[in-house]
Amino acid sequence: MANTPYNEQKNVDEKKFIEILGDTVSGNQLIISIILSVAASFLGYQLGQWVFPKFADPQMINSYSLLTGIAGILIVVVINTILFKPKRILVEDETSSHSLKEAFEDLQIDIDEEIRLIEEDPVTKKELEDFGILSSLQGLKGADKK
Amino acid sequence: MSIYLIALLFALLGAAIFTVIGLISGTDETAIMVPITLLVILLGAPPEGVFAFFMAGVLAKHLTHAVPTALLGIPGDTTAVPLIDHANTLRRLGMPHVALRKMISGGVIGAFIALPTAVLLGQFLGQFADFFKSSSGIIFTLAAILIAFFSKGKWASLLIIIPFAFFIKALDSVSFAMLDKHLSITFFLGIAIGPMFCNILMAASPVAKNDLTRSKQNQYNLAPETKSWKGYFPNPFKILSKRQTIFTSITTFLSSLTFVFSPVGMTSLMGEIVGSRTKGAYKKSTTSLTVMNGVTESTYIAEAIIPLIAFGIPLSPVALGPASPLFNAPPIFTVDPVNNLHTLMSSWDFFIFGLIGISVAALIAYPFAMNYARKASVLVLKYISQEAIVAMFIGLAFLLAYNEAQLLGVVLTFTVATVGGLLNRILGVGAGVQFMVFYASSWIMLQLFGI
Numbered sequence: 001m002a003n004t005p006y007n008e009q010k011n012v013d014e015k016k017f018i019e020i021l022g023d024t025v026s027g028n029q030l031i032i033s034i035i036l037s038v039a040a041s042f043l044g045y046q047l048g049q050w051v052f053p054k055f056a057d058p059q060m061i062n063s064y065s066l067l068t069g070i071a072g073i074l075i076v077v078v079i080n081t082i083l084f085k086p087k088r089i090l091v092e093d094e095t096s097s098h099s100l101k102e103a104f105e106d107l108q109i110d111i112d113e114e115i116r117l118i119e120e121d122p123v124t125k126k127e128l129e130d131f132g133i134l135s136s137l138q139g140l141k142g143a144d145k146k
Numbered sequence: 147m148s149i150y151l152i153a154l155l156f157a158l159l160g161a162a163i164f165t166v167i168g169l170i171s172g173t174d175e176t177a178i179m180v181p182i183t184l185l186v187i188l189l190g191a192p193p194e195g196v197f198a199f200f201m202a203g204v205l206a207k208h209l210t211h212a213v214p215t216a217l218l219g220i221p222g223d224t225t226a227v228p229l230i231d232h233a234n235t236l237r238r239l240g241m242p243h244v245a246l247r248k249m250i251s252g253g254v255i256g257a258f259i260a261l262p263t264a265v266l267l268g269q270f271l272g273q274f275a276d277f278f279k280s281s282s283g284i285i286f287t288l289a290a291i292l293i294a295f296f297s298k299g300k301w302a303s304l305l306i307i308i309p310f311a312f313f314i315k316a317l318d319s320v321s322f323a324m325l326d327k328h329l330s331i332t333f334f335l336g337i338a339i340g341p342m343f344c345n346i347l348m349a350a351s352p353v354a355k356n357d358l359t360r361s362k363q364n365q366y367n368l369a370p371e372t373k374s375w376k377g378y379f380p381n382p383f384k385i386l387s388k389r390q391t392i393f394t395s396i397t398t399f400l401s402s403l404t405f406v407f408s409p410v411g412m413t414s415l416m417g418e419i420v421g422s423r424t425k426g427a428y429k430k431s432t433t434s435l436t437v438m439n440g441v442t443e444s445t446y447i448a449e450a451i452i453p454l455i456a457f458g459i460p461l462s463p464v465a466l467g468p469a470s471p472l473f474n475a476p477p478i479f480t481v482d483p484v485n486n487l488h489t490l491m492s493s494w495d496f497f498i499f500g501l502i503g504i505s506v507a508a509l510i511a512y513p514f515a516m517n518y519a520r521k522a523s524v525l526v527l528k529y530i531s532q533e534a535i536v537a538m539f540i541g542l543a544f545l546l547a548y549n550e551a552q553l554l555g556v557v558l559t560f561t562v563a564t565v566g567g568l569l570n571r572i573l574g575v576g577a578g579v580q581f582m583v584f585y586a587s588s589w590i591m592l593q594l595f596g597i
Contacts, residue, residue, distance in 0.1 A: 017360045018349045021342055022220065023532040024364045027349055033533040034346070037541030045545060062549055063189045069545040070185065073538055080534035089365040090527050103238040109427045117426030123387045124429055133241060 017087055024087045033080045037073055044072025101140055111140050149194050153499050156186070156195035157506035160202035165511045168210030168222060169526045170535060175223050176577050179203065179468035180338040181542040184331060187475045188549065193490040194499045200472060201503025204450070205257050206511035208443055209250045213519045216246035218366050218527075225442050228414040232421075232431040232438070239428070243519070248390070248432045249439040250515050251382035255391065256398040256440030257447055257504045262497065263402040264448035268455030269493045278457045279484060283589025289461065290582035296408070298574030306575055308594070311587035313565060315597075318587075321554060330476050332547045332555045336562025337580045338467075339543045342536065343560065344567025366527055368520070379513045390436045393420050397437050398444035405452040408463045408578070409445040416441040447504075455496055458488025459585075466581035481585070 017024035048065025056064055104111050115137055118124050128134040167178060179200075186199050211222025219234050221227045229249070236245035278285060294303035314333065321329050348354040383391060397416040404412060417438035424430045449464035450472065459481055460466045460473045472487050473479060479486035491499070514522075547559035569575040583590075591597055 017363055018355070018358050019360055019364075020345045020349065020358070020532065020536055024360050024362075025532045025536070029531075030346070030349070030533045030536060033537035034540050037537035038544045041541040041545040042548065045548060060190065066185060066188060066545065066549055069549075070542075073541040073545065076541065077534050077538050080537055081530055084531045084533045086527065086529065086531040087363045088527055089363050090524070091365060091367045100240055103240070107235055107238060107427065114427055118428060121426075121429070123389070124426075127387065128428070133244075 026084070026087060029084045033076075033084060036080065037076045040072035040076040041069045042072075045069035047072075100136065104140070115141055149192060150498075150502070152192060153194045153198040153502050154506065156191060156199040157202040157503045158510070160186075160199035160503065161206040161507040161510040164203040164207035164507075165210050165514055168207040168511070169213055169522050170530065175225060176338045176467040176470075177342055177539060179207075180471055181335065181539065181546055183468075183471040184335075184475055184546055185542070187471055187478055188546070193487050194495060196472065197487055197491065197496065198499045198503040198506075200450070200469065201447070201500045202507040203503075204446060204468070205253070205443065205504045205507035208253055208439075208446070209507070209511040209515050210522075212246055212249040212253065212439060213515055213523050216242045216249060217368060217519060217523055220366070225409050225413070225446070228410060228417060229435055229438050229442075232417075232434045235427060235431045236435075241428075244432060245435055246519055247380070247385050247516060248436045250512060251380075251385040252390070252394045252436035252438070252440035253443045254382050254508050254512055255386075255394050256443035257508070259395060259398045259440075260402040260444035260447040261451070261500050261504060263399055263444075264405070264451040265455060265493055265497045265500070267403060267405075267448070268452040268496070271452065271456035272493075275457050278461070279459065282459050282482075283586065283592070285461070286459075286582060286586035287589055290579060290586045293463070293582050294575070294579045296411075297576040297579050299569075299576070299579070300574075302573040303575045303579050306569060306573070307579075307583055307586075308590065310565075310569070310575075310580065310583045311590040314562075314584055314587040315591045317558060317561065321551065321558060324554060325551060328476075329551050329555065329558065330474055331550045332558045333562055333584055334470055334474075334581060335543050335547055336559040337566045337577055337584065339539065339559075340563045340565075340567030340577065340580075341570045342539065342567070343563040344571045346536070346540075347564065347567070348571075368523065368527070378517060380516050382512075386436055390433050393433060393437050394440040398440045401441045401445045402448040404445070405449045405462045407445070409442050409449065412445045413438045413442045447500075451496060451500065454487050455493055458484035458486055460581070463578045466578050466585075470581060 016027075018027045018030070020030065045065045045068060048068035049061065052061045052064045101111075104114070118128060118137070125134065128137065163182065182203070183196070183200055187196050191199065208225070211226055213222070214220050215222045215226045215229055216233050216237065219230065219237050221230050233242070233245045236242060290307055291304065294307060297303045317333075318328060345358065349358050386394070397420065401412045401416060417434045420437045421430050421434040424433045446464055449462040450469040453459065453461045453465045454472060458473070460470055465473060471479070474481045474486065543559060544556055547555035549555070551558065566577070566580050569580070570577060
């Protein structure tokens with residue numbers, strides 16, 4: 001194929017995403033974020049080790065340095081959040097009566113049976129009524145047979 | 147300042163931090179709880195404050211991690227995995243908000259049942275504490291074998307117990323020779339961040355990369371929300387039907403007593419038992435979700451509290467994972483000799499400060515998740531990148547390791563993370579097994595080689 005070299009080129013390109021802890025990230029951006037974060041925690045900690053001995057209780061120097069380290073990390077979290085946008089696609093679902101019917105089919109639930117079981121149980125019926133869902137369910141009655 | 151006020155402040159802090167963290171989906175329980183709890187301990191918080199912080203954090207995190215589970219159909223963390231099927235059924239039926247409300251109402255009830263139950267059981271088991279403490283080496287080893295067998299890696303986990311103990315002991319000897327003190331935070335930070343670090347390593351290797359590369363961004367389908375009740379603070383008993391409340395109460399009480407099993411296992415089991423007795427897709431899903439989330443919560447709390455009160459050594463999956471800093475955070479808390487919350491707090495203290503913790507979390511996270519679930523998840527998904535989150539946790543691990551043993555600590559942590567993470571990701575040797583072997587390693591090596 002003529003375009004194979006081009007495709008291979010693309011594979012190492014940053015167009016590809018990497019999945020870390022269940023979410024997609026850009027490899028290069030991740031490396032930069034980690035370097036920034038580690039550097040900030042190190043600098044923050046060293047700053048604490050340098051500043052606090054001048055006035056703080058010697059026992060507390062390490063604890064206070066941890067705090068300056070965290071401050072460094074948090075600053076970098078803000079910077080990273082501004083620099084690197086999330087690699088996610090967000091789709092806002094709409095539920096309609098049509099998709100509800102489809103959902104029942106996908107889940108292999110018998111609609112009439114389901115409605116019967118709900119109507120038999122006053123607690124559940126009342127609950128669905130309060131949620132405003134009962135009417136759209138009842139609208140589907142007999143939809144299986146069509 | 148009175149200790150109650152201090153505990154209250156720490157509980158507020160824990161609830162606030164973990165309410166936000168819970169919204170970020172897919173986060174690994176141990177990797178997040180361990181570094182943040184360690185920080186609070188090392189910063190010098192009093193034991194009561196640490197405990198209230200931890201309890202508030204656990205409950206708040208579990209309440210808000212129900213948000214991605216219900217609304218996005220992705221587990222908030224590993225403990226939410228068994229709930230995903232039922233949550234998806236309701237999501238497909240256009241009722242994710244119902245799923246969410248049922249889940250977190252069950253969770254709140256579970257927490258308040260588990261606390262007193264666990265304190266009482268812990269106190270009862272306390273009479274056997276001397277036996278457990280004096281033979282902790284062999285108990286850790288037997289527990290490691292048991293946990294290994296029930297982990298995902300099964301036989302592989304069993305086979306690596308001795309090599310992994312050898313690995314730990316070898317690193318310990320080298321670092322002891324250099325520093326003249328035994329390190330421990332560095333070790334279990336390494337185990338905790340192992341899976342995350344392993345993913346990063348794999349992404350950096352052209353050979354291993356393929357498993358992780360995706361040609362598309364992850365897509366999240368966010369379900370619509372219909373606001374159906376008024377007021378800010380909902381009553382969990384009104385959200386649940388009577389039947390659901392009773393089932394949740396019974397199952398959470400029972401699961402509070404079984405502190406040696408994994409929360410995920412108990413959750414699946416109880417959900418299955420209750421679900422099979424319920425007819426109709428809607429009722430089955432809502433009832434199962436309520437019960438399951440309640441059980442997750444109660445097992446979790448009981449597993450942290452019972453070994454703390456009874457033994458002072460971490461003898462449950464949660465105590466070995468997320469709650470491990472409460473047992474072992476040298477120089478402040480140590481397991482050998484036992485000098486941690488077990489020795490510093492009475493059973494009554496555990497109850498009072500635990501109650502402060504879960505009450506604060508319930509007051510903050512519960513109405514928050516009920517009212518702002520959708521808005522909050524849109525904000526997180528749109529603006530907070532995973533890069534920033536992963537980088538933050540690597541930064542925290544670096545900081546804590548550096549604080550314990552400077553460069554050596556950092557090298558050690560990432561060495562353990564590399565080995566532990568690969569074992570975890572590739573062979574299914576879970577973090578619980580690795581923690582157990584870490585505690586058992588001294589005894590195993592003593593028996594084998596006399597050192």
